[in-house]
Amino acid sequence: MPKDGTQHLEALRDGREIYINGELVDDVTTHRAFRNSTRSIASLYDFQAAGDNVERMTFASPATGDRVNLQWRLPTCYEELAKRRQAIEAWNEVHFGFMGRAPDHVASTLVGFMMGIDLLEAHDPNRAAALRDYFAFVRDNDHYVTYVIVNPQGDRSKATSDQGDEFHTVAIVDEDSEGIVVKGAKMLGTATAMCNEVLVASLMPLQEGEERYAVTFAVPMNAKGLKQMCRRSYEENAASVFDNPLSSRFDENDAILYFDEVKVPWERVFALRDPEVCRALFHTAPGHAMQNYQSMIRLMVKMRFLVGVARMVAETTGIVNFPQVREKLGQLTSETQLIEALVHGMEAGARHGGSYLAPTRNAVISALVLAQQLYPKLITTIRELAGGGLIMLPSDVRDFANPELADLIHKTQKSSVYSPEDRVKVLKLAWDAVGSEFGSRHTTYEMFYAAPNFMNQTMAFDSYDWDRAMGMVERMLASYDLQDSLKEATSAR
Ligand SMILES: Cc1cc2nc3c(=O)[nH]c(=O)nc-3n(C[C@H](O)[C@H](O)[C@H](O)COP(=O)(O)OP(=O)(O)OC[C@H]3O[C@@H](n4cnc5c(N)ncnc54)[C@H](O)[C@@H]3O)c2cc1C
Numbered sequence: 001m002p003k004d005g006t007q008h009l010e011a012l013r014d015g016r017e018i019y020i021n022g023e024l025v026d027d028v029t030t031h032r033a034f035r036n037s038t039r040s041i042a043s044l045y046d047f048q049a050a051g052d053n054v055e056r057m058t059f060a061s062p063a064t065g066d067r068v069n070l071q072w073r074l075p076t077c078y079e080e081l082a083k084r085r086q087a088i089e090a091w092n093e094v095h096f097g098f099m100g101r102a103p104d105h106v107a108s109t110l111v112g113f114m115m116g117i118d119l120l121e122a123h124d125p126n127r128a129a130a131l132r133d134y135f136a137f138v139r140d141n142d143h144y145v146t147y148v149i150v151n152p153q154g155d156r157s158k159a160t161s162d163q164g165d166e167f168h169t170v171a172i173v174d175e176d177s178e179g180i181v182v183k184g185a186k187m188l189g190t191a192t193a194m195c196n197e198v199l200v201a202s203l204m205p206l207q208e209g210e211e212r213y214a215v216t217f218a219v220p221m222n223a224k225g226l227k228q229m230c231r232r233s234y235e236e237n238a239a240s241v242f243d244n245p246l247s248s249r250f251d252e253n254d255a256i257l258y259f260d261e262v263k264v265p266w267e268r269v270f271a272l273r274d275p276e277v278c279r280a281l282f283h284t285a286p287g288h289a290m291q292n293y294q295s296m297i298r299l300m301v302k303m304r305f306l307v308g309v310a311r312m313v314a315e316t317t318g319i320v321n322f323p324q325v326r327e328k329l330g331q332l333t334s335e336t337q338l339i340e341a342l343v344h345g346m347e348a349g350a351r352h353g354g355s356y357l358a359p360t361r362n363a364v365i366s367a368l369v370l371a372q373q374l375y376p377k378l379i380t381t382i383r384e385l386a387g388g389g390l391i392m393l394p395s396d397v398r399d400f401a402n403p404e405l406a407d408l409i410h411k412t413q414k415s416s417v418y419s420p421e422d423r424v425k426v427l428k429l430a431w432d433a434v435g436s437e438f439g440s441r442h443t444t445y446e447m448f449y450a451a452p453n454f455m456n457q458t459m460a461f462d463s464y465d466w467d468r469a470m471g472m473v474e475r476m477l478a479s480y481d482l483q484d485s486l487k488e489a490t491s492a493r
Contacts, residue, residue, distance in 0.1 A: 001049055001054070001067065002045070002048050002049045002054060002057070002058045002066075002067040002068060002069065002142060003045050003048075003049070003068075003069075003141075003142040004042075004045050004046050004048075004049040005039075005041075005042030005043055005044075005045045005046040005049075006042070007045065008041065008042045008045045008144065009029045009038060009039075009042050011196055012028050012029050012038060012194060012196075013027055013028075013029060014220070014221070014222040015222045016028070016193075016221045016222045016226075016228070017222075017226060017227045017228065018193050018228045018230060018255070019227065019228065019229050019230065020033050020230040020232075020233060020253075021033070021233075025193075028193050028194060032233075032235075032236045033230070033233030033235060033236040033253070034193050034194060034233070034235065034253065035235075036235050036248055036249045036251075037099075037194060037235055037249065037250060037251050037252055037253070038193075038194045039249075040094075040095055040099065040249050040250055041099070041102065041103070041144065041191075041194050043094060044091055044094055044095075044102060044103065045142075047090075047091065047094055048069055048091075053090075054067055056086070056087060056090065057069060057070060057087045057090065057091070058070060058087075059072075059073055061139060061140050063136050063139075063140055064140050066140065068139055068140060068142045069087070069103070069104075069107070069142055070083065070084045070087040070088075071084065071087065071088060071103065071104045071107040071108060071111070071294075072107055072110075072111065072138075072139040072142075073111070074111055074114055074115055074355075074356050075356060075357050075358075076355050076356055076357060077357060078347065078348075078350070078357065080357070081347050081350060081357050082347060085297055085343070085347065088104045088294055088297045088298075089297055089300070089301060091104055092104075092297065092298045092301040092302075093301055095249075095250050096246075096250075096301065096302060096305040097298045097299060097300075097301040097302025097303075097305060098246055098250040098302065098442065099191070099250050099252050100190065100252065100295070100298065100445055100449055101146050101190040101191040101195075101252055102191070102252075102298075103144040103145070103195070104294050104298075105146070105291055105294050105295065105298075106145040106146050106147045106199055106291065107138075107139075107145060108290040108291045108293065108294040109147065109199065109282075109287045109288075109290060109291040110135055110138065110145065110199070110287075111290050112281075112282075112285055112286040112287035112288070112289060112290030112291060112358065113131060113135070113270075113281050113285055113287045114131070114132070114135050115285060115286050115290070115353055115354070115356040115358055116280075116281065116284060116285020116286060116287070116353060117131060117132065117285070118354065119277075119280055119281075119284055119285055120270070120271070120277070120281070120285075123271075123274070123277050124271075124277075126266070127269065127270050127271055127272075130266060130267050130268065130269060130270055131270045133267060134218055134267070134268060134270070138196075138197060138218075141196075143195075143196040143197050144194070144195040144196045144197070145195060145196065145197045145198070145199055145218070146189060146190060146191045146192050146195045146197075146198055146199070147198060147199040147200070147201065148186035148187065148188070148189050148192075148198060148199075148200055148201075148257050149186070149199075149200070149201040149202070149203050149282075150186065150187050150188070150203065150204065151168075151169040151186065151187070151202075151204050151213075152168060152169060152185045152186065152187045152256065153187060154168055159206075159207050159210065160204065160206055160207075160210050160213050161207070161209070161210050161213070167183045167184035167185075168184060168185065169184050169185065169186070169213055170182050170183070170184040170185065170186050170200060170202075170213070170215065170259050171183060171184050171212045171213050171215075172212040172215055172272065172273070173212075173261065178263070178265055178266065179263060179264050179265040179266045179268070179269060180215070180217070180263075180264050180266075180269055180272065181261050181262065181263050181264070182200075182215065182217070182259045182261075182262050182264060183259055183260065183261050183262075184258070184259060185256055185257060185258045185259070186200060186256075186257050186259075187256055187257075188254045188255065188256065189228060189254065189255040189256070189257045190252055190253075190254045190255075190445075190449075191252040191253070192221060192228055192253075192255050192257060193228060193230060193253050193255065194252070195221060196220065196221060197218055197219065197220050197221065198218065198219060198221060198226075198257065199216075199217075199218045200215070200216065200217055200218065200219070200257075200259075201215075201216040201271075201278060201281070201282070202214045202215055202216065202275065202278045202279075203278065203279060203282060205275070206275045210275075211273040211274070211275065212273065214271070214272065214273055214274055214275040214277075214278045215269070215271065215272045215273070215278070216269075216270045216271040216272070216277075216278050216281060217264045217268050217269045217270060217272075218268050218270075219262060219264055219268060223262050223263075223264075224262065224263070225259060225260040225261050225262040225263075226257065226258075226259055226260070226262050227257070227258045227260060228255040228256075228257055228258075229255055229256045229257075229258065230253045230254070230255045231253060231254050231255065232437075233251060233253060234247040234251040234436070234437050234438040234441070235247060235248055235249070235251040235253075237437070238251075238438075239396035239397065240396060240397045242397040242425065242428065243396045243397055243428055243432075244428070244432050244436060244438065245428070245429050245432055246429070246432040246433060246436075246438055246439070247432055247436055247437070247438035250438075251438060254441075283361065285353075286353060286358035286359070286361070288361065288364070289358050289359050289360065289361050289364045290358055290359075292364045292365075292367070292368055292450055293343075293346050293358075293359045293364055295368075295371075295449070295450065296339060296342060296343050296346070296364070296367050296368075296371065297343055299339055299371055299375070299446070300336075300339045300340050300343050303335070303336040303339055303374075303378065304336055306332075306378055306379075306382065306433060307329075307332050307333055307336050307378075309382060309429065309430050309433055310329060310332055310378075310381065310382045310385055311329055312426050312430075313382065313385055313386045313389070313426060313427065313430050314329065314385055315417050315418075316389070316415050316417065316418055316422075316423055316426045316427065317385075317386070317387070317389055317415065318415070318416050318417075319385065325385065328381055328384070328385065329385075331381070332378060332381055335374050335377075335378065338370070338374075339367070339370075339371060339374070342363070342366075342367040342370070343367075345363060346359035346360075346363045346364060346367065347359065349363055361463050362460070362463040362464055362465070365456055365459045365460045365463055366460050368450050368456045369453065369456045369457055369460050371446065372446065372447050372448075372450075372453045372456065373453065375443065375446035375447065376443050376446070376447060379434045379439075379443050382430060382433070382434050383434055383435065386427065386430055386434075389427050390427055390430060390431045390434075390435055391431075392412075393424055393427055393428060393431070394409055394413075394424060400421070409421075409424070
């Protein structure tokens, strides 16, 4: 049987060092800030282990023959790519696309690294062997891996080594026959509280002399010296599931990770002191393409859900038949279909790199550019459609238990299609998706999880097939000239 939820929860009780609200967390699976989100992740593993889902969601590991999630498969043809996507889509439907760093994200990065392992082999066979063994280890244990690949936001106008503390960003401090020692911070460890392992990488440009910041490795979350400083928990501050149906269950916390002289054995070091190799795993190998192709599958599911929320809000408040409202909803469905079409386009236009098939870098980057712009627009449209109804709501579920307030709720929460309870339920869900602290974090997440928009626009510029586009324009320009046109114009008179 594949890994199930109980196995996942048990593995999280491993002495990891997590801080929140000024305190060390004893057990992430029972703590008020994390217990529901860890259960949501566990439910993904229960889903893959349930009945017919085993066939739909898993495949036999080529090393052990045991069933592991399809996210670990390196697709060799369109059918395998599509089957893998269908499994990712089914998993994302469990959390409606709200868990951006669920296990399928970084598994996709590692699949992309493995598709391009030849480049690492050519650079350093020992590091390539480490990556191969690590991939087999996380795949065969169906481990949940997340990543931290961005340097903490200090002063972005200054170099990595010029932030006032040489260990502001993770750097190599020591190296011996057993491995390396690293020290410093990385942003932002989404879901690191509830995963098994973290991949640490260096993607940001470095200057000459800053090679010690160029390192790619992985450690278990209970590695000695690894500290997680979590942001405020929306789950802990949710009044109830009725009040905050999303915050209360799908709040994958984000943490600053600090590596306080963490020892990393050589078998977990994949690249070091070479910024180009660190970046090549993402951008020459299809690490970046595979991880963000997964992101677009997730966004496709999330947008379908949010379009459903938009329509349900419009039905609740009786505006759905106004032509202007139907136009707005039609715009939203078109944008949702656009993301869906981009996912299918990435698959149809996927290219072989050696034996493996992956979406092209340009297709994925273009999708990211558009998605980062569409998401905040979608959220604004839902706000526009809902008006003050998102705010004109009882303070929390306990108001229903007070007979006087319950009577007032029945008098004031009117809808032609829903009972007062259901009107409140729909609008509280909509607020949690678009306006609560959780909803607001989601807008920031979708805008930034894959770098700021301007950076993706620049990458889209760099990776576009300009020869083809400009070549056509050159062919057109070459088909006429000034002298011929002048002659033609003069003789015509
Ligand atoms: C909710 C959330 C979850 C995240 N989860 C993860 C995770 O799991 N793992 C991970 O590794 N990272 C994660 N990140 C980090 C994410 O990758 C970064 O936020 C992203 O790369 C942008 O970096 P930054 O936030 O430092 O913004 P900055 O680089 O500081 O950019 C902020 C803004 O500054 C301006 N700006 C910056 N540089 C320039 C420039 N050169 N020229 C012009 N304008 C500029 C732009 O307006 C830009 O939008 C997460 C981020 C968020 C918000």
